[in-house]
Amino acid sequence: MSTIIYTRTDEAPLLATYSLKPVLEAFAGAAGIEVQTRDISLAGRILAQFPERLTEEQRVGDALAELGQLATTPEANIIKLPNISASAPQLRAAITELQGQGYDLPDYPEDPQTEEEREVRARYDRVKGSAVNPVLREGNSDRRAPEAVKNYARSRPHSMGAWSADSRTRVATMGARDFAANEQSVVLPAADTLTIEHVAADGTRTVLKDGLQVEEGEVVDATFMDVAALRAFLAEQVGTAAAEDVLLSLHLKATMMKVSDPIIFGHAVETFFADVFSRYGEQLASAGLSARDGLAGILAGLDALGDQAEEVRAAVDARLAQLPRLSMVNSDKGITNLHVPSDVIVDASMPAMIRNGGKLWGPQGEEDDTLAIIPDSSYAGVYQAVIEDCKAHGAYDPTTMGSVPNVGLMARKAEEYGSHDKTFEIAADGVVRVVDAAGQTLMEHEVRAGDVWRACQTKDEPVRDWVKLAVTRARASGDPAIFWLDAERAHDANLITKVRTYLQDHDTDGLDLQVMSPVEATRVSVERIRQGLNTISVTGNVLRDYNTDLFPILEVGTSAKMLSVVPLMNGGGLFETGAGGSAPKHVQQLQSENYLRWDSLGEFLAIAESLRHLADREGNARAGVLGDALDRATERVLTEGRSPARRLGQIDNRGSHFYLALYWAEALAGQTADAELAAAFAPVAQQLGDQEEKIAQELLDAQGTPVDLGGYFHPDDAKATAAMRPSPTFNAVIDGLRG
Incomplete structure (x- = not known):
């Protein structure tokens, strides 16, 4: 029997799974x-770390590790939802x-002192940040907008804010003493074992990471951010935003960059609220309150300060009044851009701002231009180039604009910057070195206490596969493909050499393949999309993340509508389902109404x-018939307005699943490739069609009252199922088909 692994994740995608997965199982x-x-949710990942503390009934397997192994096999067929x-x-x-x-889980140790606390902290840190994707991504990424989605956007364009030539919105970035400026890169001539060490000014040697296995041809990079320069830069932006009377906004990725960016975020909070931390920093620290958790964490924990709590709260409010207007996540609730580090994710926040005419929301709910701070300059210029294009030519037109699909290098943890076990906050002034097994220094940096130093690896085989995938997509689509690589950047210079070498392994006659810096590539791509032309962006891992939000949000209104295929290098398939950035708000709405x-x-x-994929890989022709029919059903969901609406009393996620099932059954009943399958689904289509009005009404009748899910991160299955399958009539048809 063929097998599809459907991942259980978090928030709105998890809730939708309770409704959609029974339909998939039936068909x-x-x-x-x-x-x-397989449960790879945050709750599931946490529970898998502590089996010895749980009862037999509570224990769960390490599904992420299991799927990581499966992804290396030809049999893998994994549908991966946002987590x-x-x-x-x-x-x-x-x-x-x-x-x-x-x-019976232990608390998260903020400042582990004992060996036991350090072990607990290490286990929890395994599930922080982007813990899932690097494990599953044993292939490179092919992301593009399906034709049905593009056609829908052209015929029913999403709203786009108007741009003005005199818009004051722009990007502020360091450009010096940051990760981009300090980067060094080497290509390993042979397999080796590396050590990362810190040598303090007094000669004390500390091993930060040892036993680092590398392969022949592997690219290894090292760099650091000068924190003194960062804080000076951040302080300067406060003055600039005040002088220009624009909103002040900070754009980081404290989720994926789970080590580096929370540190940078904390420096921003401390810099913007410098007077508060100079007066009360010791008291806040003694109460376990950290700037890295944002203003929300600090304000929520002030009661621990006793009589001083109101004094500190007043100082924060006074500073907010003195600062330039901060961009708001929710002005009605007073939630600023600095409240929660995971609330503002650069690859979602910047495209949304660009789509909105370059405007964000201020403290009074007002829309205004913004000084968008992206501290590291590695890719900040991409967003600035789009902003400049919009100032010069106005907003993009979804009815005519072209597309920028992406081929992304990400296999085997390629370019995992700032997120994993090779990123460190430096404890003392000195030098950080990367040393080979023979004791030779490959790279080194002079650093100061507090600097953020990071290294990353990019193996050779994924680069070869990435080049092959780029050529394949260019050949299949007929569109030009641009490798977004900067010859002036150390890492990119090494990749350019590899790209030019590996392109010689392929038939590239008649293909338009170029290498450009990210800024230059952005300018060319946006010029072409205004002409209705498509340009494949062939990028590294971080730009893959950024581009597959930036361009889809402009083209089709959301990155959740992208087709994301990961051809795994050993023959399997990983199929990703879009971005989940809006998922928390959707859960809150379900709970309330x-x-x-x-x-x-x-x-x-x-x-x-x-x-x-099952049809091609296993010769399961019937799976191919199901897939093609599903595409036709999906297009009908779009064109007939059966996607979730915006307001209570209209079709929601559950209703869209009903109509998908109806249209899928009708498409199968009407196809001629498999008469037996058509005969099997004809009565299903008849039942669903005859009872359409009743089912739609049952789904609408469920709306309007609060829902108890039994948990946010770990909902009760029975309660969530009842909430997400409220139509007895629809359920009876689907469950009858499931047998």
Whole structure:
């Protein structure tokens, strides 16, 4: 029997799974396909770390490790939904919820002192940040907008804010003493074992990382951010925003860059509230309150200061009044850009601002131009180039604009910057070195206490596969492909050499393949999309993340509508379902009024590709028929307005799943490739069609009252199922088909 692994994740995608997965199971079963679930949610990952503290009934397996192994095999067929890339506040909140549900989990040690506390901290840190994707991504990424989605955007364009030539919005970035400026890079001539060490000014040697295995041809980079320069830069931006009377906004990625960016975020909070921390810093620290958790964490914990709590709260309020207007996440609730590190993620926040005419929201709910701070200059210029283009030519037109699909280098943890076990906050002035097994120094940096130093690896085989995938997509589409690589940057210079070498392994006659710096590539790409032309962006891992939000949000309104295929290097397939940045708001709406706005379009697209993969890989022709029929059903969901609406009393996520099932059954009943399959689904289509009005009304009747899910990070399955499958009539048809 063929198998599809459907991942259980978090928040709105998890809630949608309770409704959509039974439909998938029912339809896939007709092709002899078993749909299995693996729990890679934040709660599941936490529980898997502490089996010895749980009862037998509470224990869960390490599904992420299992899927990581599966991804290296030809049999892999994994549909991966968006998961929480946990910031420290999210991790602590999930731990608290699980403890309240009766799970004997230890608290997260903020400042571990004992060996036991250090071990607990290490286990929890394994699930922080972007812990899932690097494990599963044993291939490179192919992301593009399906034709049906582009056609829908052209015929029913999403709103785009107007741009003015005199807009004051711009990007502020360091440009010196940052990660981009300090980068060094080497290509290993042979397999080796490296050591990262810190040598203090007094000669004390500390091993930061040893036993670092590298392969022949592997690219290894090292760099650091000068924190003194960072703080001076941040302080300067406060003055600039005040002088220009624009909003002040900070754009980082404290989830994926789970080590480096929370540190940078903390420096921003401390710099912007310098007087508060100069007066009360010791008291805040003694109460366990850290700037890295944002203003929300500090304000929520002030009671620990006793009589001084109100004094500190008043000092924060006074500073807020003195600062330039901060960009707001929620002005009605007073939640600023600096409240929670995971609230503002650069690859989602910057495109949304550009789509909105370069404007963000201020303290009074007003829209205004912003000074957008992206401290590291590695890719900040990409956003500035788009802003400059919009100032010169106005907003993009979704009815005519072209597309910028992406081929992204990410296999085997390629370019995992600032997020994993090779990023360090430096404890003392000195030198950080990368040393080979023979004791030779490959790279070194002079650093000062507090600087953020990081290294990353990019193996040779993924680069070869990335080049091959770029050529394949260029050949299949006929579109030009640009490798976004900067010859002036150390890492990129090494990749350029590899790209030019490996392109010689392929037939590139008639293909338009170029190498450009990210800024130059952006300018060319946006010029072409205004002409209605497509340009493939071939990028490294971070730019893959940025571009696959930036351009889809402008082209089709959201990155959740992208088709994301990861051809795994050993023959399997990983099918990703879009971005989950809006997921928390959707959960809150369901809890308050039983209405889920989450759009499962990404899941529909991924399921169809997964089915076709089974057809190609295993010769399961019926799976291919199911996949093609699903694509036709998905297009009808779009064109007939059956996607989730915006307001209570209209179709929501559950309703869109009903209509997908109806249209899928009708497409299967009407196809001629498999008469037996058509006959099997004809009565299903008849039942759903005859009872359409009744089912739609049952789904609408469920809306309007609060819902108890039994948990946010770890909902109660029975309660969530009841909430997400409220139509007895629809359930009876689907469950009857499931057998």
